């Protein structure tokens with residue numbers, strides 16, 4: 001019955017360079033809504049584009065309103081069993097690292113150290129002018145108290161969450177490292193992503209074309225399922241913990 005999970009555990013045991021790519025789906029079991037589900041982020045609000053953020057005070061106010069709202073989700077969320085197992089695999093030398101589209105910081109909270117954040121992090125705020133950075137928490141609090149977009153304490157510049165907004169490009173160095181990992185990987189997991197936006201759509205292809213085994217774990221079908229060595233359709237928490245159980249049972253001889 002568990003043959004899919006046994007198969008992946010076998011691959012994980014022999015791979016010298018395993019990488020996990022994660023999307024919003026890995027965090028839904030932590031209570032953070034994903035992108036496309038009903039009730040998901042953009043079914044409720046229109047995102048503020050970067051161009052509007054820098055050109056309009058009204059847009060900056062709207063941005064901070066939205067961010068203060070989603071901050072409530074993030075700050076109360078805790079890593080789930082899938083985040084935890086990936087962190088354990090890194091600690092045990094089985095996982096080189098994680099490439100994530102998520103901005104929630106839950107991989108690091110679970111204990112993962114090697115995390116490439118393609119879209120930045122919502123846990124920090126940065127100044128667009130001087131680069132000053134701060135924890136997001138006190139600035140969100142400040143915004144909620146006075147309903148004014150906060151300014152940089154160093155230079156008076158505009159403060160924005162350290163995430164990639166629509167209209168901004170991905171950080172080139174992070175993307176380059178992600179491509180390097182995909183090329184070097186022997187086992188590449190794509191977990192909880194619809195695999196339709198870039199670079200999510202490309203990284204599994206890059207891994208596969210450089211010889212990696214590709215394992216996709218997602219509730220819904222993705223356009224890359226037919227490319228995968230194995231596409232597991234189901235709940236992420238169940239799938240990852242089943243793989244981890246199979247893997248652990250090999251390590252401890254009975």
Ligand code: NAD
Nearest residue numbers: 023024025035036101102103104192193194219220235236
């Ligand atoms: P997506 O919303 O496009 O796809 C998520 C996928 O996860 C879906 O196909 C869904 O079937 C699957 N899924 C959801 N919960 C699942 C579960 N418990 N078990 C199995 N599968 C499950 O996500 P994406 O591809 O990451 O793209 C979303 C974009 O929105 C990204 O740009 C991301 O940065 C951003 N985003 C991030 C967060 C976050 O930080 N947690 C949350 C929402 C959106």
Ligand code: ZN
Nearest residue numbers: 127130152155
């Ligand atoms: Zn500044």
